[in-house]
Amino acid sequence: MAWRFITHACGHQERINVDGPYVIVEQRVRKAEQSLCAACIGNVSRQDNRMDGFCALWGSKTQCDRAEPIRRRVLNQVDILAAHARIEDRDAFAELRKQVLRRDDAAWWIEHRNDAVNILAQDIEL
Numbered sequence: 613m614a615w616r617f618i619t620h621a622c623g624h625q626e627r628i629n630v631d632g633p634y635v636i637v638e639q640r641v642r643k644a645e646q647s648l649c650a651a652c653i654g655n656v657s658r659q660d661n662r663m664d665g666f667c668a669l670w671g672s673k674t675q676c677d678r679a680e681p682i683r684r685r686v687l688n689q690v691d692i693l694a695a696h697a698r699i700e701d702r703d704a705f706a707e708l709r710k711q712v713l714r715r716d717d718a719a720w721w722i723e724h725r726n727d728a729v730n731i732l733a734q735d736i737e738l
């Protein structure tokens with residue numbers, strides 16, 4: 613196997629596999645040089661989470677990766693429901709939104725990927 617050290621757009625270096633046809637390898641190298649390294653991509657998505665108000669997820673990396681899009685989808689659902697809610701229900705939806713942001717158990721999100729809104733809503737009597 614042949615390897616080459618490349619420098620990502622963020623300045624971090626990575627050793628990448630340069631086996632294969634020249635054109636493909638050059639594409640792979642160029643793509644890597646134009647993108648952030650894996651660690652920096654992780655940092656960026658964690659920063660996005662902090663900006664949106666999400667807490668850090670608790671669980672294995674695989675669980676967290678699966679849970680992340682689920683809770684983002686659920687937050688979207690809550691925002692859409694809240695936008696159509698009656699004025700007197702607005703506080704309850706604000707509370708529901710907080711519960712979504714605070715729920716930090718990745719396994720819980722995976723288990724409740726289809727009914728998260730209902731389960732959380734039960735606790736706050738919407």
Ligand SMILES: [Zn+2]
Pocket residue numbers: 620622623624648649650651652
């Ligand atoms: Zn980096």
